[in-house]
Amino acid sequence: MPAYSHYQPLALANVPHWDFTTDVAIIGFGATGACAAIEARKAGAAVMLFERSSGSGGASALSGGEIYIGGGTDAQIAAGFTDTVEDFTAYLKLAGGPCVDEAKCELYGREALAHYQWLKDQGVPYRGNYLPGKVIEPTDDSTLIWSGSEAATPFRLTARPAPRGHVIQHVGWGGGRPLVDILEARARDAGAEIHVDARAVALITDGDRVAGVVMRIDNRDRFVRATRGVVLATGGFVFNEAMRRKYCPESFRVNSPIGDKDDGIGIELGQSVGGDAIHMDQFFTTCPWTIPADQAHGVFVNVAGQRFINEDCYHGRVSRCAVDQPGGKVYLLLDSAHFSQPLDLAGITIAGTGNTWEEVEGELDMPAGTLSATMAFYNRHAHQGRDPLFDKQAPMLVPLDQAPFVALECNFETSYFSFFTLGGLKTGTAGEVLNRGGVPIPGLFAAGRCTSGLPAWGHGYSSGMSLADCTFFGRQAGRAVAQLKN
Numbered sequence: 001m002p003a004y005s006h007y008q009p010l011a012l013a014n015v016p017h018w019d020f021t022t023d024v025a026i027i028g029f030g031a032t033g034a035c036a037a038i039e040a041r042k043a044g045a046a047v048m049l050f051e052r053s054s055g056s057g058g059a060s061a062l063s064g065g066e067i068y069i070g071g072g073t074d075a076q077i078a079a080g081f082t083d084t085v086e087d088f089t090a091y092l093k094l095a096g097g098p099c100v101d102e103a104k105c106e107l108y109g110r111e112a113l114a115h116y117q118w119l120k121d122q123g124v125p126y127r128g129n130y131l132p133g134k135v136i137e138p139t140d141d142s143t144l145i146w147s148g149s150e151a152a153t154p155f156r157l158t159a160r161p162a163p164r165g166h167v168i169q170h171v172g173w174g175g176g177r178p179l180v181d182i183l184e185a186r187a188r189d190a191g192a193e194i195h196v197d198a199r200a201v202a203l204i205t206d207g208d209r210v211a212g213v214v215m216r217i218d219n220r221d222r223f224v225r226a227t228r229g230v231v232l233a234t235g236g237f238v239f240n241e242a243m244r245r246k247y248c249p250e251s252f253r254v255n256s257p258i259g260d261k262d263d264g265i266g267i268e269l270g271q272s273v274g275g276d277a278i279h280m281d282q283f284f285t286t287c288p289w290t291i292p293a294d295q296a297h298g299v300f301v302n303v304a305g306q307r308f309i310n311e312d313c314y315h316g317r318v319s320r321c322a323v324d325q326p327g328g329k330v331y332l333l334l335d336s337a338h339f340s341q342p343l344d345l346a347g348i349t350i351a352g353t354g355n356t357w358e359e360v361e362g363e364l365d366m367p368a369g370t371l372s373a374t375m376a377f378y379n380r381h382a383h384q385g386r387d388p389l390f391d392k393q394a395p396m397l398v399p400l401d402q403a404p405f406v407a408l409e410c411n412f413e414t415s416y417f418s419f420f421t422l423g424g425l426k427t428g429t430a431g432e433v434l435n436r437g438g439v440p441i442p443g444l445f446a447a448g449r450c451t452s453g454l455p456a457w458g459h460g461y462s463s464g465m466s467l468a469d470c471t472f473f474g475r476q477a478g479r480a481v482a483q484l485k486n
């Protein structure tokens with residue numbers, strides 16, 4: 001038997017026998033794989049879905065189940081917000097920053113309302129009620145929250161702000177599990193054949209066409225013929241240190257990878273047949289500094305006592321910009337009117353206190369006139385309702401002038417900076433995997449975090465963008481592969 005691995009495909013001529021034959025083989029049973037399976041079945045294809053764990057889930061089931069949807073949903077309208085396809089699309093593009101895939105933003109911008117209806121049609125419940133304020137995930141069963149930087153500069157200047165985080169109705173954090181359970185049920189109802197404890201190890205090619213996949217099941221290689229194509233839905237690479245070192249070294253500045261398997265195999269399988277991988281240096285990170293809520297009024301400075309961001313942005317954007325700062329830590333400055341004990345989980349500690357900002361500066365061993373000047377400038381303008389440096393907006397823009405004062409340390413190594421990767425295979429809007437020349441690789445599709453999609457830029461990430469990308473472009477891939485000829 002010739003050598004094959006996730007770096008090297010197996011030629012069809014060398015396949016010893018077929019263990020399974022199907023129209024479509026989907027690899028990975030998180031939200032992406034489930035949505036691809038539902039749509040491929042609906043389009044009439046025979047579908048086999050292979051999952052290396054003993055059941056569905058992946059990172060999708062660990063998530064908050066929050067999906068970024070805009071353009072004027074029933075929940076947005078009921079809460080009194082005006083949102084349009086144009087504003088929503090403009091926000092998506094801005095959030096993609098230098099990594100943006102304009103075609104994906106435009107397609108999802110146009111189709112998001114229909115996608116929301118599709119999710120409801122699958123049985124995903126949305127109560128439709130709005131929870132105001134800066135919320136990471138609702139702790140009650142509210143289903144609409146602000147989940148990005150919509151109301152903050154520069155986003156608010158380009159796209160009219162509206163809350164767009166649509167969370168599955170579910171009490172407390174962790175709506176991802178019920179979301180995946182519902183999608184799994186629909187995939188099963190639709191007749192997808194599901195194989196668990198089945199790990200993809202190599203692709204099979206017929207010339208330049210992907211024709212199947214080698215699966216490891218019961219410690220044996222099984223050869224799967226996929227006559228229409230293969231969909232990769234295996235998640236990102238946050239748990240593959242070698243890949244992170246090669247592609248995403250900045251992520252070593254933070255300490256808490258989150259996800260499930262996320263070993264990058266889908267990306268490497270795609271690369272093994274010529275797929276391009278893009279924006280591999282991008283990652284999402286956040287430290288939960290907006291809990292308790294009063295802390296969201298704070299001011300961040302770096303170790304030189306200088307601000308670096310308008311702190312009313314999404315907590316993840318602020319955290320990602322924090323990680324760009326030198327010195328391995330940043331400080332969150334609060335006065336006594338806005339301080340309460342930080343969340344234990346966050347690992348945020350008190351680094352300095354004082355009755356004046358000069359005293360805090362001294363406790364932090366910063367040169368005199370650095371942090372204190374920052375706060376004098378900030379407070380003077382906050383009293384006038386302005387932030388000339390970063391344009392932070394009310395209600396987060398408040399003077400911090402009630403002694404005593406505190407500097408909380410967000411340390412990239414010891415505080416909880418969770419993170420996951422955003423880079424992956426380059427795909428078209430139908431999920432087709434593209435080579436370096438931008439040409440589709442016949443028979444190969446991918447979606448979710450093994451691709452670079454809507455959440456392409458770590459500094460622009462908003463909560464819900466990953467699951468929006470996984471569910472929507474998972475569906476796109478399922479539909480497109482099902483339409484290919486056998």
Ligand SMILES: Cc1cc2nc3c(=O)[nH]c(=O)nc-3n(C[C@H](O)[C@H](O)[C@H](O)COP(=O)(O)OP(=O)(O)OC[C@H]3O[C@@H](n4cnc5c(N)ncnc54)[C@H](O)[C@@H]3O)c2cc1C
Pocket residue numbers: 027028029030031032033050051052053056057058059060061062063064065066067068198199200201233234235236258259260261262265266420447448449450463464465466467468470
């Ligand atoms: C705690 C947490 C909270 C989050 N909250 C949100 C949120 O509210 N909203 C949001 O948009 N994003 C959220 N995210 C991010 C989001 O959950 C993920 O980016 C997204 O779910 C990835 O989905 P996926 O389908 O690409 O991968 P996954 O859901 O990880 O699915 C991939 C599946 O492929 C399987 N697999 C891997 N390799 C193989 C192989 N070789 N053979 C067979 N199967 C394989 C894995 O076992 C896994 O089941 C959160 C992430 C975490 C960790």
